[in-house]
Amino acid sequence: MITLSSDFGSPYPAAMKGVVLQQSDARLVDVAHDFPRQDVRATAFWLREVLPHFPPAVHLVVVDPGVGTDRAAVVVRAGDHALVGPDNGVLLPAARALAAGADSGGDDGDAADLDAADVEIFQIAVDDPQSSTFHGRDVFAPAAATVHEAGVDHFHEDDGFAPADSFEDLQFPTATVSDLGASGEALVVDGFGNVVTNVPGDAVAGRFGEQVRINGEPAPVRRTYAHVDPGDRLVTVGSHGNVELAVNRGRGDEAFRVDPGSRVELEY
Amino acid sequence: MITLSSDFGSPYPAAMKGVVLQQSDARLVDVAHDFPRQDVRATAFWLREVLPHFPPAVHLVVVDPGVGTDRAAVVVRAGDHALVGPDNGVLLPAARALAAGADSGGDDGDAADLDAADVEIFQIAVDDPQSSTFHGRDVFAPAAATVHEAGVDHFHEDDGFAPADSFEDLQFPTATVSDLGASGEALVVDGFGNVVTNVPGDAVAGRFGEQVRINGEPAPVRRTYAHVDPGDRLVTVGSHGNVELAVNRGRGDEAFRVDPGSRVELEY
Amino acid sequence: MITLSSDFGSPYPAAMKGVVLQQSDARLVDVAHDFPRQDVRATAFWLREVLPHFPPAVHLVVVDPGVGTDRAAVVVRAGDHALVGPDNGVLLPAARALAAGADSGGDDGDAADLDAADVEIFQIAVDDPQSSTFHGRDVFAPAAATVHEAGVDHFHEDDGFAPADSFEDLQFPTATVSDLGASGEALVVDGFGNVVTNVPGDAVAGRFGEQVRINGEPAPVRRTYAHVDPGDRLVTVGSHGNVELAVNRGRGDEAFRVDPGSRVELEY
Structure with missing residues (x-):
């Protein structure tokens, strides 16, 4: 199963689906494609709330104001889920919640120490994508399909994924x-x-x-x-x-x- | 097959889908999630028009201005379809049409005597849901998955469904x-x-x-x-x-x- | 696989899906249902951009300002894809791109000679549809399901498809x-x-x-x-x-x- 989340509106998500379906027969489930435009924080919040309700899946997330710059592309493994998207923090709150086996309301693991949690972060090798403005289609969709086909525990450097030395984090302020x-x-x-x-x-x-x-x-x-x-x-x-x-x-x-x-x- | 209808916009329907997919491999088909907000009558109209075009399915419907109050949650069996949602009348016009084997334009069974039609109504036992504001996720989605897995003719009291003594009806005015x-x-x-x-x-x-x-x-x-x-x-x-x-x-x-x-x- | 494109908004596309699912177990993928209303040219552009990313599929397209008039209904075979919709040109730019094995950015085959390309056009026999205002449901959805079930290379006159003598074309202006x-x-x-x-x-x-x-x-x-x-x-x-x-x-x-x-x- 691959879920899809973006701020693309329409019809760009369909191009991502086509690309995924060239590589995979996975079930596709839309989370939302109307996340507030280029709003990494709001999207991160909603993903943290929604994704823990899913069974194990690969979650493709593209809210990416830095598309085409030198920001990295990452895969975050969180328990038996994986999240694929830009390295701007949008994946991390959901990853913590998924790793915590969340779906537990208050205890969402938001403040958890990532090192201690069941979370690994990989960089995606990006090799001259077709466009500089639509990495959802040209980078993230193929990567999500690759992770799905290899299995969340089995994608590795031969597939273009190397452990990340550093990454962008995002945490919500505490009341x-x-x-x-x-x-x-x-x-x-x-x-x-x-x-x-x-x-x-x-x-x-x-x-x-x-x-x-x-x-x-x-x-x-x-x-x-x-x-x-x-x-x-x-x-x-x-x-x-x-x-x-x-x-x-x-x-x-x-x-x-x-x-x-x-x-x-x-x-x- | 489970269809989904709501006035939730986005991304709340995705949480319902995650919950269903934890329990079932059913095909999921969105009917609409932009029904007029909290407009039971308009939603009931559109469901009556659209659902009879589907093959046998479980139809999850959440337009629910009374969420968290003492309004009941119901399953309506109509022929070989089932509808799951709040007891506010939203399911009944579609149920009549489905029981009439509709898809017949004018003859939608709207005025049909429910007692005579192939319709049964069950109350869903609601046992301390996680939230008081999102029964789509916490009550109706699990119930729809349960009905789907048991089969439209085979869910029963052990699953938390008891025949309803009374229910809210809704009929459209006649010209x-x-x-x-x-x-x-x-x-x-x-x-x-x-x-x-x-x-x-x-x-x-x-x-x-x-x-x-x-x-x-x-x-x-x-x-x-x-x-x-x-x-x-x-x-x-x-x-x-x-x-x-x-x-x-x-x-x-x-x-x-x-x-x-x-x-x-x-x-x- | 059947993709769906329209300017219908919601909930009309769900009726088309129900009709298709009565005839076929195909995977259904929405391209978009918010194409600019009755804008054949804009829809044709987006389909040309998006559809070549898909694996072989039947593409159901309904942007149809002439619904219910004597405009024809057509199936366009393009390589191992088929497109089903009104004969108003909306399918042709995508058909050229699909026949060109596109997904190639600039070389989209837009100016290609259709006679030379791997494209065939058939008229759909329309026999007293249920409505004059919703051929998406009453004509195109059943035809798309029929083409899908027969196979892109095997639908023929017995299924109500006859080679078209003429058709509406649409080409984008060249810079x-x-x-x-x-x-x-x-x-x-x-x-x-x-x-x-x-x-x-x-x-x-x-x-x-x-x-x-x-x-x-x-x-x-x-x-x-x-x-x-x-x-x-x-x-x-x-x-x-x-x-x-x-x-x-x-x-x-x-x-x-x-x-x-x-x-x-x-x-x-």
Whole structure:
């Protein structure tokens, strides 16, 4: 199985699929091709949330603002999964979660020591690709197919993969939680307008039915959206295990006036 | 085969696919993930139109404004198909059509007596799901995989499915047709701007080439879009078998000034 | 394998998939369903770029402004591929490229003599389809499944396919290249805002690091986007092998003020 993730929109992902299918009969599953354009951090977040739900697979990921420059191309083995993409950090949070055997909400291994985790990183030999602007098609798709066909434990230097001496890492900022509340930030906003923060859900999980303050303004803590009236704000624990700022049948980002990167101060 | 339908956009459907693929090797086919947000009625309409074209399958449907509340989760067996989703009526019009062996245009079984039809409804036992906000991933995807693996005729209480004592139904309003015309309403607007009404196509099918009035204004009845000039309005019989209000290479909803729910008065 | 391309958005492509799956177990791969609405030329361009990356397949293509009129429905055999769709030219550029064993950047066979190429064109017998507005579902999907099941070399008149006496062709305009520059036009704009022109990449491939003028205004020639600062314009060779007008992390169409069909004058 090979999953595909990119910020390409359409129809570029189909070219990647064609290239993969020239080399492999693998099942192909799209994760998303509308990740925020060239937004490595947001894509890394969503991959960390989504990929651990998959059975062992090769995950092809192309959000690559540095395409055609001297940034490396890498394969990251994480447990019995492999991730293929540019060396810009986009693969690492998901790799940590996969290596931790994640799918466990809060315990996503984000702060784990990579050396201690079941993670190996390889550089992909890039030999005069057809284009300088579409390595998804010309570098990463063939590499993903090669890894898939060799097996996650068996690709090696003969296939053009050599252990990486160094690599770009990416870690999400950590929230501070105290008896008085929590101080964190907005990580991403989903398509519904729900704001995913980096504040662990535990910070509010014992307070359903109560009120808290978000950036100074009161908001009710509720178990789910429909526990407030349509159009009303709420603070909840999202499906990722983090505190989420939302509006029932509306957009939390607008009602709370926060964007990715905004500070989120939670007071009991 | 498992089809997937939701209003989730992206990348949430991929988490559902991962969960299903942990349990099943079924072929996965996306119906749509951009159904109008939390619009149970529009989704129910489109599923009724699209699902009868499929061979026997399990249809996973998550348009679920009541997620995390006490609304039930259900499996509806309809002939040799099964539909899995929230108990808010979204599954029922498609279930009637599937049980009627539909794919028959006008005769979609919409008004059929469910007791008499080949339809059974089961409640899904929901036992402390991981989240209160993403039952697509935590409840419905595992249930769809379970039904698929057991077989549409063989899932039962040991799998967590018990016959439902009651359920939410949903039926579309019926148009009135007379010798003078028809009185109905706009059901949905598709991505082209074509307005699908609930007026049966028979009301205009004998009148291609003639003029009728829609809400008091004249419009030609034509067999297809390109039978009027680009930018011009027409009344036609859509692929669903109902009267459709359209503009050749333009938007019918804007030209006829109707939205879902608007009255549509057709006069010969 | 059957690929699917259309301008249908959602959920209409799912009805086509259901119909195909009633007749065939083929792998289904979406190319795109958001091709510019009823834009035969843009779709033809993208198919020419994308389809040659696929292994042998049947390609179902429905961008069909003339649906329900007397335009023919055709199957084009191109090498060991087949393309199924309306007779409006949308299939021909890809057919030439596939017959040329393309995937070769500049040498896409666009100007090839079809008689000399390994291309055959058949008309599909259309016998009272269920609708006049959705031949994707009622004509082309069944035909694609039939061709797939018979084999690209073995469908014939008994299946409703007869050699076509004539057909609609479509060729892209050719740019003029000289020692002083090139004169061409913008063919399409991709989702990133990159402008694909019909000027062969060779016109600038030896000039990376230099400046040229586009429509009278200077712009640097660079190998890839990140070789200029974010927000800056560049001229590059796109993944299709043609000259592309782009902005690093921005939209080339806006910065160069060109749309599909605009003249593009390149001066050294």
